[in-house]
Amino acid sequence: MAGFSREVARRIFIEELKSSNYSFRDGEDQHQYAPQYLLTPTGAKCNRVFVVGTLTEKDDIGSDAEYWRGRIVDPTGSILIYAGQYQPEAAQILANIEAPAFVAVVGKPNLYQTEDGNIIISVRAESIQRVDEATRDQWIMDAARRTLERLKALWSAGPVSVSSDFSTADKTPASLPVQDGQRALEHYHTDVEHYRQMVIRALSSLRGDLSEDRSKPKAETATKPEAKVEPPLEAEKPGPRRSKPKKSSPLNAWPEQENEEEVETFNLGKKS
């Protein structure tokens, strides 16, 4: 009856995904076949992710065999995806897509630590498909809803409460997100407000795109300054993305963030 069950593909905004640095294997015996998970700052325990965004660049970085790397951008940031000989279908599709394009990526988050201790998160693509803008819009809503759920779990978990009784028994679903949230709080000391702002920024930017489409020029007044956050096409300079507007919290919650950007600029250096 039980047996194998497929891992859910989590919805995580790229900024949050890249702020993750906590990965572990599940199960009592931590053997090499136990599934690997990445725990994100808001407590998404993910073995698989689903991201829809804009493919802004792609390169074949393989030496012998083809090994494709692409950069995917959502309203909150950008992340690298990889597809090589072990993901032949994904690699082939990536090879044939002309950037920029909207793409949907299902893949496994991958944590890599550089020699100087920086952590880089990328996604090993299981599948890549070209999609339309409507699908990207759906995804932003989807990711916002799921992130909101996780944030709520964090709020209810509270910043400290180490009491391990079942006090938060609000219809606990399958994978006990409360527990994951608790664990995320302990590891990241997550600034919930920061991620709430991130989601609002993403939604505002989506709102901006939508009202532009309808060519209703009045809607702009409503958009907050954050809405300026990169129109996801082309613009993906690492610079202004995050340090911009009222960031209610200091950055101390993710110290590796800054360094990580640096590491990334390396990678970016190659692009035209």
Add this chain to the structure above:
Amino acid sequence: MKELVDQISARLRDQKIEVPEEEIASRLKKLIEDFRVPEGEARRSVLNYFLKEHGVTFPARASSEKVKISEIAGPGRWVDLEVKVLDLWEPATEAISQTGLIGDGSGSMKFVKWTKSELPDLELGKSYRLKRVVTDEFQGRFSVKLNRTSQIEPLEKEVEAQLKRVQSMKVVEINEPGLWVDLKVKVTQLWEANSEAISQSGLIGDETGSIKFVKWAKADLPDLEEGKSYHLLNLVTDEFQGRFSVKLNRTSKIELLDVDVEVGSQAAEFAGALVDVQKGSGLIKRCPVCKRSLAKGVCSEHGKVEGTYDLRIKAVMDDGRRVQDVLINRETTERLVGLTLDEAKQMAMEALDHEVVRSLIEGKLVGRYFSVTGPRVDRYLLVETINEAQPVTIADVDELIAAMEVN
């Protein structure tokens, strides 16, 4: 040489057999030096020779013990059973000469007799002593296998055994093959029966769920009509890879019901992203007898058959919280993908590859948001309606932003 001799005498001593070392050495020497037999082979050959010499039949490593069916609780045990043959099924492959259900006073169990065993056939309703059969397990259910070392002895006295008889079950309660059940159900789908052995097959359901049914032509029963509700009596449950079905045979009865049976799981729905189109999607071939999809032209139940083409999608949907396997039939696939079965065949023919159809389907569906409805059967949702998600509106976004603000 000395080493080999030591190994052999050690193994023989395990079996409490003492053989002078010179004898072992001389046989070994003969094989290796005179007949150029490789050492490993020679060792095995000599060992077997002496084992046989002393009456140890080699493959019977484990001694078997006499047990009741209900006592079988683990795989890999050698056992003796006294049973009656309760049912015989058509073997799925040529490797199996007979399969079916055997029972004793304590219960019943599936058995498999391998073709290689070269054992005589069992007869339905007869009682036998089965010696040195091996227990096996698949997904928590046990069976016994009859292999080359097994023996079959007909019994004079009949073993008391019956198929379990259960009255009036609900569909969801069916979790064991070989049960006799009565069901009150509605016929929700009738499938084309491509075999002369089957007069009808399809899906029936009650308020607890749906299940596949097969009505044998031999049963000589009136036809069921889609949408009508029936009291079906004396059906036999069957299982294939963890999925259950019921069979209507000669002893079954069909009574039309006045009341309409609600089919419970009909209402299942799921909304999310379609994240995978699985192998076995696209242009496939089905067994003309049982409609199962073929793997390399072979039906798991009926062996090598001339398949008929079909178009279908096995996909995985995912809403970020859980996954749902969905099955999309030909009609819906044609509409959804904008490709008819004939066009798909044409495509595959031109590409000399069936997989192009799956790739096309992937390109059109993967990564997109859909909502589906249909009955849930087993782990699948059988898609009756599928719609792409409505485009996001500004109002949707505003609503969500508002939800973010209240806290």
